[in-house]
Amino acid sequence: MQRNIRGKLKMRKFFLSWSINIISFFIVSRLINGFHFQNFMSIFLTSIAFGIVNAMLKPLLIFLSLPFMLVTFGIFLFVINAALLEVVAFFVRGFSIDSFLTAIVGSLLLSLISFIISLIVFPKRVRI
Template identity: 45%
Template sequence: MAYLLLIWLINALAVYATATLLGGISVTSFWSAMAVALVLGLVNTVLKPLLVFFSLPFIVVTLGLFLLVINAILLQLAAGMVQGFTVDSFGWAVLGSLCISFVSWLLSSIFNM
């Protein structure tokens, strides 16, 4: 249980850092970042496997780059669900999903997760 809480905190820090670094993404508070991390975790668990399954031909043809589109769509979905978190455009969503993934990976490697 502590492992899941630590991952949730790491993802919230990644969301908050991304909102700080990128101008097209904003979060009003750290609690909003916590909510975004929770919603992203749930959306990635439930919807992402379905989207990947149904878009598998596009993923194969683009050599996996279509996964960036899926991640951006899920980030915009989370922005629509969480008050206090906004993504200005699809381009910012692509950059934001890349930044969140990188920061989350970096923090996870620091904490040996």
């Protein structure tokens, strides 16, 4: 019984986190001119694809770029996120980014907006 409740809670947190990503992508698309979505379905698909790409490629990219991460005190992570956004934009129809600089700014804003929304939705989970 308790195992079932934990599973439901994990699924609920997963969907809340995914919803936060969707909202963050929507807000970033409104704030940055070079961050384009054709419709809501493309935001939805981009959020799925970005989650998959983050889970599969990000740990490897962080490991490979560890010297840059150490020298820049982690700021290079935004460059990695921008590269992952470009990969997602290449594969998801209806999502495009005008330039790599736009992707870096978008990466920064996505992180910031997701963090702020997470503070509101999960006040005990997020620590500053």
